[in-house]
Amino acid sequence: xxxxxxxxxxxxxxxxxxxxxxxxxxxxxxxxxFWYVQYPNRGLQFLLKYITxxxxxxxxxxxxxxxxxxxxxxxxxxxxxxxxxSALYFCAVRALNFGNEKLTFGTGTRLTIxx
Amino acid sequence: EPEVTQTPSHQVTQMGQExxxxxxxxxxxxxxxxxxxxxxxxxxxxxxxxxxxxxEKSEIFDDQFSVERPDGSNFTLKIRSTKLEDSAMYFxxxxxxxxxxxxxxxxxxx
Numbered sequence: 013x014x015x016x017x018x019x020x021x022x023x024x025x026x027x028x029x030x031x032x033x034x035x036x037x038x039x040x041x042x043x044x045x046f047w048y049v050q051y052p053n054r055g056l057q058f059l060l061k062y063i064t065x066x067x068x069x070x071x072x073x074x075x076x077x078x079x080x081x082x083x084x085x086x087x088x089x090x091x092x093x094x095x096x097x098s099a100l101y102f103c104a105v106r107a108l109n110f111g112n113e114k115l116t117f118g119t120g121t122r123l124t125i126x127x
Numbered sequence: 128e129p130e131v132t133q134t135p136s137h138q139v140t141q142m143g144q145e146x147x148x149x150x151x152x153x154x155x156x157x158x159x160x161x162x163x164x165x166x167x168x169x170x171x172x173x174x175x176x177x178x179x180x181x182x183e184k185s186e187i188f189d190d191q192f193s194v195e196r197p198d199g200s201n202f203t204l205k206i207r208s209t210k211l212e213d214s215a216m217y218f219x220x221x222x223x224x225x226x227x228x229x230x231x232x233x234x235x236x237x
Contacts (some may be wrong), residue, residue, distance in 0.1 A: 046226070055228045058228075061224065100167065112183070113158055113177065115220075117169065117170040
């Protein structure tokens with residue numbers, strides 16, 4: 013079974029400060045890892061992915077995430093937060109196993125950037 | 128930029144009625160999914176579809192649910208006899224590596 017934990021329901025950050033949204037995962041075998049963002053009454057928008065290679069991956073809107081295999085973590089980061097980054101963020105995992113197609117999501121973290 | 132499109136954006140139906148939610152995946156994607164989200168909370172997997180058949184489904188996806196790719200472009204989710212607890216936002220997705228999601232259909236069962 014695969015699972016994702018996002019330990020913080022809510023993260024508040026002052027505008028201009030760095031932000032981190034935490035994610036840990038559990039999967040059999042190697043993981044594919046993803047971050048998605050959801051704005052109110054909208055769909056899930058892809059931000060970035062880790063498949064293989066460099067542990068630091070860069071994505072849309074200045075976001076990046078670091079894959080840490082020993083800690084089974086994939087935290088989302090941004091050096092300087094914008095008010096427009098306020099949204100619901102989901103981490104997701106899919107095991108790199110033939111026949112496993114399921115993408116499992118965490119419970120989401122609501123990020124609020126304070127002006 | 129290609130995107131997944133879903134129709135309708137909002138569907139209201141009476142309990143016990145059948146509904147069909149429609150999706151047009153991105154054209155060169157091979158894997159298709161349905162997910163649902165209740166009240167902006169957790170995103171729940173329903174079913175995955177590859178090579179014209181279901182590849183995986185969750186315990187939510189019981190006999191009341193079915194999926195179809197009738198014409199090589201559309202991908203549909205049918206709920207045969209809707210219940211109040213089926214009220215949710217339903218998202219279609221397609222992928223090569225990363226899954227791309229549509230804007231969703233808000234289903235309200237009354």
